[in-house]
Amino acid sequence: MTSVSAPSPARGGPSLALPRQAVFYLFALPFAALTIVFGLWPIILSIDVSLTKSATALRAEPTYVWFDNYRKILSDPIFLESLWRTLVYTAFAVAANVTFALGYALVISSKAITWGRTLFKIAMFLPVVTPDLAGYVVWRWLYDQSFGAVTAFLALLGLPAFGGIASVDTAMIAVLVAELWHHTGFYAVIFLANLALCDRALVDAAKMDGAKGRQILWYVILPQLRPALLINTVYAIIEFLKTFTVIVIMTKGGPNGTTNFVSYYAYQLFDQGRYGEATAMATVLFAIVAVVALVAYRIGDQREPA
Amino acid sequence: MNTPAIPLRILAYAVAISVTIFFLYPYWWMLLGAFRSTEAILTNPLALWPETLDFSAFEEVARIGGQSIWVYALNSVLVTGLSTVLSVVITALGAYALVRLPDPWPMKLLRSGFLLTIMYPYMLLVIPVYIVMFKIGLLGTMTGIVLFLALGPIQFFLFEQFFRRIPRDIIDAARMDGASEISVLRYVVLPVSAPVVATVAIITFLLNWSQWFPVLVISRSPKTYTLPVALLNMNGELGVNFQGIMALAALTTIPATIVFLLAHRRVIEGVAEGAVK
Numbered sequence: 001m002t003s004v005s006a007p008s009p010a011r012g013g014p015s016l017a018l019p020r021q022a023v024f025y026l027f028a029l030p031f032a033a034l035t036i037v038f039g040l041w042p043i044i045l046s047i048d049v050s051l052t053k054s055a056t057a058l059r060a061e062p063t064y065v066w067f068d069n070y071r072k073i074l075s076d077p078i079f080l081e082s083l084w085r086t087l088v089y090t091a092f093a094v095a096a097n098v099t100f101a102l103g104y105a106l107v108i109s110s111k112a113i114t115w116g117r118t119l120f121k122i123a124m125f126l127p128v129v130t131p132d133l134a135g136y137v138v139w140r141w142l143y144d145q146s147f148g149a150v151t152a153f154l155a156l157l158g159l160p161a162f163g164g165i166a167s168v169d170t171a172m173i174a175v176l177v178a179e180l181w182h183h184t185g186f187y188a189v190i191f192l193a194n195l196a197l198c199d200r201a202l203v204d205a206a207k208m209d210g211a212k213g214r215q216i217l218w219y220v221i222l223p224q225l226r227p228a229l230l231i232n233t234v235y236a237i238i239e240f241l242k243t244f245t246v247i248v249i250m251t252k253g254g255p256n257g258t259t260n261f262v263s264y265y266a267y268q269l270f271d272q273g274r275y276g277e278a279t280a281m282a283t284v285l286f287a288i289v290a291v292v293a294l295v296a297y298r299i300g301d302q303r304e305p306a
Numbered sequence: 307m308n309t310p311a312i313p314l315r316i317l318a319y320a321v322a323i324s325v326t327i328f329f330l331y332p333y334w335w336m337l338l339g340a341f342r343s344t345e346a347i348l349t350n351p352l353a354l355w356p357e358t359l360d361f362s363a364f365e366e367v368a369r370i371g372g373q374s375i376w377v378y379a380l381n382s383v384l385v386t387g388l389s390t391v392l393s394v395v396i397t398a399l400g401a402y403a404l405v406r407l408p409d410p411w412p413m414k415l416l417r418s419g420f421l422l423t424i425m426y427p428y429m430l431l432v433i434p435v436y437i438v439m440f441k442i443g444l445l446g447t448m449t450g451i452v453l454f455l456a457l458g459p460i461q462f463f464l465f466e467q468f469f470r471r472i473p474r475d476i477i478d479a480a481r482m483d484g485a486s487e488i489s490v491l492r493y494v495v496l497p498v499s500a501p502v503v504a505t506v507a508i509i510t511f512l513l514n515w516s517q518w519f520p521v522l523v524i525s526r527s528p529k530t531y532t533l534p535v536a537l538l539n540m541n542g543e544l545g546v547n548f549q550g551i552m553a554l555a556a557l558t559t560i561p562a563t564i565v566f567l568l569a570h571r572r573v574i575e576g577v578a579e580g581a582v583k
Contacts, residue, residue, distance in 0.1 A: 025407075027399040027400065027402060028403035028404065030395075030399065031403075031420075032400070032416050034457045035416065035419050035420045035423055038438065038454050039419065039420065039423030040419050040422070041434075042434035045434040045438065046433070104325055108322055111310055112317070113315075113319070120322050120326055121570075123326040124329055125574050125577075126563065127329055131533075131558050131559060133518045133538060133558075134555045134559045137555050138332045138335065138552070141339070146348060148351060149331075149335055151351075152350075152351040153352060181328070181329065186577065186581075189577060194582075227582070241427070242428065245518075263427060278433065279430075279433070279434070282430035285427050285430060289427060
């Protein structure tokens with residue numbers, strides 16, 4: 001039985017294993033088909049298009065201009081600005097969402113809360129499963145100067161008016177709050193899951209030793225929340241780098257370009273038929289996301305043996 | 307140990323209740339907006355109760371973009387329902403195969419390829435998908451939309467984790483008894499998989515009910531639009547129909563809300579588990 005065409009070191013018996021294993025290939029086939037047709041092929045296509053001249057991109061034989069599109073976008077001030085803006089927004093949005101989620105998870109899992117915890121959790125997670133488009137449509141109108149509740153509420157409290165999505169100064173904050181409303185419940189749920197696994201005995205022991213609330217939080221609870229902090233930060237970075245729906249609904253990149261993030265700008269160019277540049281931007285964003293994911297994966301791996 | 311002091315408890319509840327209001331108020335405001343007349347809203351945007359119930363908005367949204375709202379609603383149900391069933395079956399089989407036979411290079415390649423796919427910025431993937439749909443003749447079809455929505459990360463991770471936890475001994479015992487892999491799947495794995503299947507199905511339903519960008523991009527006419535896409539168009543229209551927009555937003559939101567409220571524990575636990583991967 002020294003066949004040259006049987007290289008697979010199978011888990012079961014070598015001769016019987018082949019037909020057994022063949023079944024798994026069959027099981028995986030539809031999944032593989034979807035992954036290839038709607039995942040890998042479009043990605044390759046996108047990179048391919050980014051190397052061609054936009055006007056010829058969709059033709060059977062496009063003209064290849066290689067890195068011209070990349071050169072073009074890297075000297076496009078609007079793109080560079082939108083990239084920088086995306087990074088700044090991501091930093092703020094990640095910090096705001098993760099901090100808010102952490103704080104809120106600590107509050108509703110604390111002993112001070114004795115009833116209503118399920119209700120608080122449901123309310124917190126409802127925006128996550130609400131169609132984002134519908135949620136942002138409602139927020140778009142909440143900020144409206146004449147219909148909106150935000151303006152009226154601030155006036156009621158005698159506070160200065162909030163420009164919302166209409167003002168250059170506040171548009172990004174308005175977008176951030178709406179996104180926080182939609183996303184933060186997800187991060188809070190991850191923190192809550194992690195908190196449920198925390199060792200309560202350590203907290204009690206620290207209290208016995210006379211540790212103050214802040215010390216307990218900093219030295220006892222937070223170190224145990226490292227896994228959730230890592231996961232949430234990575235998920236949030238990837239999520240907010242891609243910020244798109246909220247912009248389409250609420251600001252369309254405005255006012256005056258102050259919320260023109262990379263994915264929205266790329267989509268606009270695509271809409272104008274500038275396929276080469278749009279896909280080049282997609283590749284740049286993909287590279288950033290991939291680096292973030294890879295670094296996170298490394299950090300996660302290092303933690304494993306501990 | 308001991309219950310915290312009263313001031314601390316009051317503080318905790320003040321925070322929890324304020325944040326809960328922040329999360330829930332937009333829903334109430336949306337419903338009020340749908341049932342209050344435009345004049346009433348403009349006079350008092352902060353009213354917490356409708357002066358009178360005005361159903362005119364629902365008559366206005368009965369037809370959107372030249373077709374009945376039922377077309378959008380039916381499309382939403384069909385697209386979400388079919389893509390959910392397909393997603394559960396295809397992802398479960400795929401994840402099962404990758405868990406049972408992870409080592410051969412085609413399987414390794416498949417897993418890496420899938421991980422690469424889910425890392426790609428979604429809305430930027432959708433654009434080349436338009437070209438793919440064109441090339442394989444599925445542009446503008448329901449089939450194209452359903453197939454595209456059948457692939458998702460959380461579904462895969464939930465199934466993968468679940469199948470990894472099934473003890474090898476049980477499967478090996480069945481194999482010793484001469485069961486084929488199909489029988490192992492049918493009589494050993496399937497019976498214990500009901501909870502994970504339910505969790506994945508509900509989460510997929512909620513995710514795909516919300517989808518709008520792929521639906522918009524793959525569609526060629528409003529004939530395949532779903533409720534969120536109808537809402538997008540209505541919101542983008544010139545000439546504000548605030549009340550109609552709120553009514554349509556409510557109609558888009560309510561089915562997802564009901565499904566979530568009925569299965570909140572399963573959804574929250576499932577999402578947490580699928581994410582911690």
